[in-house]
Amino acid sequence: MNRRAPDQPTAPKQETSLRTVRLFAGASEAAGCDAIEVRLGRDVSAAEVLQVIARVHPELSALLPTCRLVADQTYMAADSIIAPEAELALIPPVSGG
Amino acid sequence: MPTDASEPMIDVQLVENAIDLNGLWDPIADPNCGAQLVFVGRTRRATEKAAQVLLTANLSYEAFRPMAIKELQDLLYEASQKWPLRKLIGIHRIGEVQVGEASIAIALASPHRAACMEAMPWIMDQLKQRVPIWKQERFEDGAEEWVHP
Numbered sequence: 001m002n003r004r005a006p007d008q009p010t011a012p013k014q015e016t017s018l019r020t021v022r023l024f025a026g027a028s029e030a031a032g033c034d035a036i037e038v039r040l041g042r043d044v045s046a047a048e049v050l051q052v053i054a055r056v057h058p059e060l061s062a063l064l065p066t067c068r069l070v071a072d073q074t075y076m077a078a079d080s081i082i083a084p085e086a087e088l089a090l091i092p093p094v095s096g097g
Numbered sequence: 098m099p100t101d102a103s104e105p106m107i108d109v110q111l112v113e114n115a116i117d118l119n120g121l122w123d124p125i126a127d128p129n130c131g132a133q134l135v136f137v138g139r140t141r142r143a144t145e146k147a148a149q150v151l152l153t154a155n156l157s158y159e160a161f162r163p164m165a166i167k168e169l170q171d172l173l174y175e176a177s178q179k180w181p182l183r184k185l186i187g188i189h190r191i192g193e194v195q196v197g198e199a200s201i202a203i204a205l206a207s208p209h210r211a212a213c214m215e216a217m218p219w220i221m222d223q224l225k226q227r228v229p230i231w232k233q234e235r236f237e238d239g240a241e242e243w244v245h246p
Binding site: 025093 | 138158159160161163164165167189200201221224225226227228229230231232233243244245246
């Protein structure tokens with residue numbers, strides 16, 4: 001019943017890659033650059049990408065809750081899985097017109 | 098390949114210079130359209146905010162270009178599916194736009210006026226929600242701010 005399960009062998013470390021995320025407008029101003037690089041695992045969701053950005057770039061945290069993630073020029077839903085080769089961009093609230 | 102005559106004509110441009118407003122009428126001329134409507138958005142000088150009046154010197158627009166063009170094309174196409182619009186042109190100026198100058202023009206043509214007049218506010222509302230273009234306000238006192246509604 002309360003016996004401790006034998007230790008599981010540790011899962012192989014998840015493959016990660018360095019991905020570029022383009023920045024615009026207030027986000028680019030806050031970060032002081034037009035693009036950032038973040039290390040992402042395979043099959044991450046859009047929400048997870050935003051979490052990683054928030055952790056690595058605290059200067060963006062004020063704007064992040066209202067930003068949308070774009071992959072290959074398409075808005076991603078929070079649970080969308082990001083394709084490994086997709087071009088990423090962070091889109092702050094838009095104000096054209 | 099000839100375009101299907103039942104398909105609407107859609108033209109989207111991002112431009113760096115003054116928008117040719119007079120040049121919008123001919124391209125939306127269509128013998129089957131009895132209505133044409135052009136909306137123009139311009140840089141406004143005075144904005145009332147929290148009981149004070151802010152004076153704008155100019156606006157500067159930035160775009161994520163390829164996606165802005167794609168989103169504007171998509172939303173004009175969607176408008177043509179929701180209303181019987183035959184000609185749709187969307188032009189947005191990028192870079193500095195001085196007070197009084199046009200930053201956006203939308204030109205529409207439809208057989209009857211209701212389609213143009215109903216579609217225009219929808220198009221502008223959609224544009225302000227999804228087309229990745231941002232404006233930076235530059236005030237007369239030198240302050241600058243990105244507008245992120």
